Structures are given as structure tokens and as C-alpha cells.
Amino acid sequence: MNPTPLWVIFVGSLFTNNILLASLLGMCSFLVCSSKVDTALGLSAAVVFVMTCTTALNYLIYYFVLIPLQLEFLSFVVFISVIAAFVQFVEMFVERFSPKLYYALGIFLPLITVNCAILGAVLFMVIRKYNFVQSATFGFSAGLGWGLAILLMAGLREKMGYSNVPVPLRGVGILMLVTGVIAMTFMGFAGMLNVQ
């Protein structure tokens, strides 16, 4: 049982323990999909939704199926298949009932399956021994934190379009530098809260 209050989990996953900037999870879609604020926003929305739901779903499966049957060693396989199936389901659902959102998210929706931040959040939930409400909160806020980071990056990249980047650094080079600087700024929050 983890005694951390919900608000600490929420603020902590946004700033001090941001899943992208502190744990460096979900870097691939972070680097690829951060060129425009619009797509970054769409992707963050999808990540928040999928992360909240899969953390909750996997909580139920882990504590009500795997633990009683002493099958914790299956957790990775089970978690990732639940995530994959859930993303598929969400994709069909969104396509059917909100074609507009579906087109806005486009290829990013299926790509979430392989976003390691999602699996990371589920594993953190297990390691930190959260209860159900804490898990759902954590999933939601970790998603939000990831979204915050990618939105910051997208904003900066849109600005960078007008700046004179030294030629050898153009492309991935400057992206890695900027990511590092954002991560360092977030380190400034580190002493504020301690999330376990």
C-alpha cells in the first residue's frame, strides 16, 4: 500500500517525475510527432486517454488475476497485449463515432501501442504499489505530463523554424540538445515533492 496522496501523485507526475523528461520514456514519438503543436496536442490527448484506461485495466488484471494465481512473471506479456488490444479497440471506436478526431490523430493512434511511456506507466504502478484510484490518477497525470513535455517541445520547434540553427546541429542534433535543456529545467522541480 502506497500512502502518497493523490494530489502529490498528480503534481509529481506532471513536474518532478515527468515520465518523459525524468524517466526518458516515449522518446521516439516525442521526437517524431513534435514538429507541430496541433499534432502534438492530438497525440497527447490520445496518450492521456490510453494511459489512464490501460493503467486501470492492467491494475485489475494484475491484482485480481495474476497475483492470486502467482503469475507475476507473465506481467510484461499481459500488460503489452492488453495495451495493444485496447488501442485497437479505441481506434475502431474513435473511427466510428468521431471521424474528425480519428483523422486528427491519424497514424498516431495505432503508434501509441509501441509508445514505451504507456508500458512504463503500468510498470511504475506495479513497482510503487498504488491502489486502484492512485493508479488511475497516476495513469492520467503521467499522460498529462508526457503531453506537457511534447507540447513544450512542439512550441519550441515551431519557434525554431525561424531561428538560425548552426548547420551541423540541424535536425536531430538540436532536438536532442533542446530536450536535454527542457529536462534540466524540470530537474529544478525535483526537490519540491518526493513521489514514490
Next chain:
Amino acid sequence: MLYITAIAVIGGLFVLLAALLLAAERYLVRYGVCTVRINAGSTVFKVQGGGALLAALINNKIFIPSACGGKGSCGYCKVTVTVGGGPVLPTETAFLSRADVRSGVRLACQVKIKQDMEIGIPEALLNAKQYRSRVASVVTLTRDIKQLDFDLLDPTEIEQRPGQYVQIQAPSPEGPVFRAYSISSPSYEKNRIQLNVRLVPGGVASTYLHGLKEGDEVLFTGPYGEFRLSEDAQREIVCVGGGCGMAPMRNIIYSLYHQWPERSCWLFFGCRTTKDIFYLDDYRMLAKRHPSFKIVYALSDPLAADETWDGETGFIHLAVDKFLAPGVKRQAFLCGPPPMIEAVMDVLKNKGLTDTDIFYDKF
């Protein structure tokens, strides 16, 4: 015991997830029958919604080109969607210019049919047909290039322009794949086509084609391609090929001298060594009958001890630069590896050619 529960849990979970997804698919992804109207109603067909547009077109005998087989990596299957395509997908943007996007050009393999659609396909592509053919002969040209002749069985005639290509349908474990090959036989020979096939290690289609014997049946679709020979008899033709980029040149040259026996034409062909040279004797014979035809073969590798060569050496763009006088009205056809094309393009532009005078095919 633990292992049995483990297997049961995993199995049960997968079956459950699969069942949920199937149920979701059954109830969520139903689009009913959709109508696809092509070129303002000149062709109309109905199809069960949910599939890709490209597959529906091929099933309805409209063979638009697609070299990658619907993976969205070749960008050949462009059609114009005026109604019912939804917004452009991120998988397509790499292949579409801004003008393309404005006029509704889409990749047919990425667009899914979810409602009634209106699409436009260039008339030239509607003329592409599926051909059944039989291998008439196989000739080994160099260590890795074979010349294959196909007799057309059904339909028995093909109308092609010099420089166009066909898509060979090659069997593979994941279903048929399509690969583009330029036609090397001249366009006035309507009952057969000839291809030059270079064996690519691990290549599905080239391995299949290299394994064919006389009498084997082959399916292909075509013809496709934007190469268009200028009708102006005063305009000099420059053909530059490298590697196995000979096929379209051969077609262009023989078709050209069939129609305009006096027309001026240059053939530049880049090889590595004397072992890569082919068709040179054929061209020398042709040049005897048509003195306005000039041939330059160049070897890029240093000569080995046992090789003799009295022609050009070095990369082919150097030979192009050396032989062509500037300021002549010309049209150029290039076919070969991308660095060669770029080098030759630069040379030709220095000689006064513009983008509209140059057709090229990079591979």
C-alpha cells in the same frame, strides 16, 4: 501446475481480447456497400466498404501502378479523390506536393473506402490492362542481367510508348507482389515485350524472373509511365543509362529509328567493367545503317590486367559533358542510380536543357 495456469491465463486472455476485438469490428466497423464513381461516372462499381481503394480498383480490373504492393512506400498509385476520401493521411504526405494536396491527389493504397466516392484516374492509366504472357526466350546478357522475351497470350497486343514500363506480378509467400520493369522491345512490336532483368540478391521479383524458363506463364499489368518522346524530328535525343538502365533506352532508340531514320541520337551507357557491357554490337550494327546514331560506352572501374578497352573511361556524366556541344535543341532520357542521374542532370542543364526536356527514372 504453475505452467498450466500460466498457459491457460495467457491463452484465455488472448482469446478474450481477440473475441472483444472481433465483436467490436463486427459492430463498429460496418460501412455497408459503397459506390465508387470514376471520371465523372464513366466507370462505376459497388464495393463492400472498409477496404483500401487500391484493392477495390484492382479487383474491378482497373490496374493503376503500384510497385510496393500497397504499403505506401512507392507513391505510384496516385488518384484524384474529389468526394469521400477524408483528409490526407500522414503516410501520404511524403509523396504529395502542395499542388497535389490542393487538387485532391491521394495514394489509393492508403485511402479506405468508407462512403460513396468520386475519384479521377488519368485516361492513360485506365488503358492499362492485365496481360497473360508466355516466356519465349531467356538470354543471359551479363553476369547478373538476363534478357527475357514474352509472347502476349491474352490480350495479344500491347500499345506502349517508348520508355514505358510494366508491372510484373511475382508470387511470394505473402501473396503476389508487383515490380516495375521498363519495356526494352520497340513499341512497334505489338505482340511481345522484352525486359532486361538484373538479379538483385534477395529480390522477390528479380529472383522469380531469373528462375523462369521458356514456356512459363507470367502475369503483368501495364503499360505505365510518363516518358514521352518528342515528335519534333529536329530535336536531338540523348539517352543516358547506367547499370541495367538500358531497357528504356533500347526501346526509345529502336522505335526512334523506325519512325525517323535520319534523326540524331546519342546513347551514353555507363558500366563498371568490360564484363558489364551488353548490346554494344547490336548498336554498332544499327549505327552502320543510321550514321546519325552515336554510341558512347564508358567504364568506371580501372581496367583489369586481362581487359582491353578502346572507349571512354570514368563516370558517364564526364563522357556526356565531353561529347555534347552546348546549345543544341535536345530531349534527354536518363535511367540509372540516383547519383548518376543527379550528376548527368547537372551536366545537361549546363548544356542548355530545361527540366521539361529531361525525363528520368531513378532506381
